[in-house]
Each structure stands twice: as structure tokens, then as C-alpha cells.
Amino acid sequence: MIETTEGTPTRAGAMEAFIVRPERGAPAPAVPMLMDAPGFREELRDMACVSRRPASACRCRNPCCRAGRGTLLGPGAMIEGDPERARMRATRTRMTIPPVMEDVADRIAFLGRVGIAAQGRIVAAASFCGTWLVSDAEENPHLTFARGRAGLHIGCAEHDDLAPLPMVGELRRHFEAAGSPGEIGIHPGAHHGFAFPSRWCLDKPAVERHRERLAALYRRRLSAA
Numbered sequence: 001m002i003e004t005t006e007g008t009p010t011r012a013g014a015m016e017a018f019i020v021r022p023e024r025g026a027p028a029p030a031v032p033m034l035m036d037a038p039g040f041r042e043e044l045r046d047m048a049c050v051s052r053r054p055a056s057a058c059r060c061r062n063p064c065c066r067a068g069r070g071t072l073l074g075p076g077a078m079i080e081g082d083p084e085r086a087r088m089r090a091t092r093t094r095m096t097i098p099p100v101m102e103d104v105a106d107r108i109a110f111l112g113r114v115g116i117a118a119q120g121r122i123v124a125a126a127s128f129c130g131t132w133l134v135s136d137a138e139e140n141p142h143l144t145f146a147r148g149r150a151g152l153h154i155g156c157a158e159h160d161d162l163a164p165l166p167m168v169g170e171l172r173r174h175f176e177a178a179g180s181p182g183e184i185g186i187h188p189g190a191h192h193g194f195a196f197p198s199r200w201c202l203d204k205p206a207v208e209r210h211r212e213r214l215a216a217l218y219r220r221r222l223s224a225a
Contacts, residue, residue, distance in 0.1 A: 003045075010106040012099065017107070018045050029222040032107050034100065036129075038088055043196055124221035126214050128155035129192050131162035134170045151221040152182030155210045157190040185213060 002021050007014040035044050079085060133154070156168045165186070172184050187194065187206035194203040195210065 008107060010103050012103065015103065015107075029218075030108060031218075031222075032104050034104070043198055046197070047195070122150045124151040124217050126153040126155070126217060128195055128210050129157060129160065129163070130154060131192075132167075133163050134167050134174070150181075151217055152180065153213050153217050154182065154184045155213065156184065156186050157192050157194050157206070158186055158188050159190065160192040162192055183213070185210075 002019075002023055004019050006017055006019060008017050009015075033044070033047070133156075154171065156163055158165070168184065168186060174180075175182050175184065187203065187209060190203040190206040191201035193199045193201050194206045196202065
């Protein structure tokens with residue numbers, strides 16, 4: 001695998017991104033990775049490298065770029081009461097769905113120029129430990145999830161204050177009502193953040209289960225991309 005950190009162009013300016021792609025067999029399907037609120041860090045590089053299992057190219061972007069240069073967060077972002085955590089929350093409020101999707105479109109266009117297959121359409125999408133999956137917000141993702149025709153896998157923890165089981169159940173009902181091809185999985189006993197190696201709640205069986213389902217989704221959908 002080839003691993004690089006590059007500044008790639010978007011309409012909002014250059015964006016730092018970590019790119020993992022196959023050494024051979026290019027072009028490969030593009031897999032943009034949208035990270036969580038704490039931002040660009042080493043454990044997310046490890047997650048991007050899950051794409052070593054299927055033949056795909058994963059691009060992990062720095063969401064803090066839209067908040068201005070110098071907004072990379074330190075390890076204190078994970079510690080309650082730390083100044084870095086307060087800075088993370090201030091940055092997060094600026095990361096709404098419309099600019100994020102604009103960045104995704106720009107990155108897909110860029111990947112097509114560097115030898116990575118990118119047709120400008122999303123054929124598969126996955127989420128683990130997603131937060132506020134259902135709300136009254138106009139841009140809430142549950143509406144897009146239910147209407148979309150892409151293959152979806154939403155992986156949820158059994159114990160998650162940011163996506164409690166009643167909310168997951170409501171999302172499932174949206175899927176069923178819309179006839180969505182998406183799959184919603186609940187990892188028994190897991191807590192929010194179960195996939196991060198440095199957290200107390202790391203749940204290796206849940207991580208392996210999620211990765212297996214993610215790889216299966218890639219095989220089903222990206223092979224035809």
C-alpha cells in the first residue's frame with residue numbers, strides 16, 4: 001500500500017488528507033473517510049488502513065481545515081475540562097452537513113485526477129458510532145439515509161448516549177418505510193467509541209464484526225463501481 005499525506009484542493013481552500021491506496025491494480029474505488037469531532041490524529045490513520053483489506057483507496061480528511069489553519073487538535077480533545085476539548089466543540093459547530101458534502105464532491109473529483117476510480121457518485125456508505133442519527137434538523141442524515149439508493153451499513157453501539165437504542169429503532173423504521181437497501185447493526189455490550197484502540201471502551205469483537213461487515217459491503221458494491 002502507498003500511504004501519503006497531501007494537501008488537496010477544495011472550494012474552501014487546500015485540505016490536508018491522509019491517503020492510502022494500492023501499490024498495484026489502480027485505479028481503485030475511492031473511499032472518502034469522514035472523521036469524528038476530535039479531528040485528524042494517528043488512530044484515524046490506522047482506521048483508514050482498514051481499506052487494505054479490499055482493493056480500494058481511502059482518503060481521510062482533516063475536518064478542522066474549514067475553521068482555519070492551525071486548528072489541529074491535541075490529545076486533550078478527549079479529556080473533559082481540557083481547553084482542547086472546548087476548542088474541539090467550537091470547531092465542531094462549524095462543521096455542518098452542506099460544507100462537508102461540498103468537500104466530499106471536491107475530493108472525489110480530485111481522486112479521479114490521481115488515478116483512483118471516482119465516478120462522482122456514492123455507491124456505498126458506512127457509519128459506526130454515528131451521533132444524532134435522527135432529529136428535527138432540516139439537514140438531518142436520517143432523511144438522506146432512508147431516501148438513498150446506495151448500499152449502507154450503520155453500525156451502532158448498544159450503549160450510546162449520543163445515539164440511544166430508541167433513536168436507532170426510529171432510524172430503522174425510516175429505512176423500512178422507504179424500502180432502503182441499508183443495514184443497521186447493533187453491537188451488543190459495546191459503548192460509543194468502541195472502535196478506537198486508545199479508549200477505555202475498545203471492544204475488539206465489535207471492531208472485527210464491524211470491519212467484516214464493512215469489507216462485505218465494499219465487495220458487494222465497489223466491485224461493480
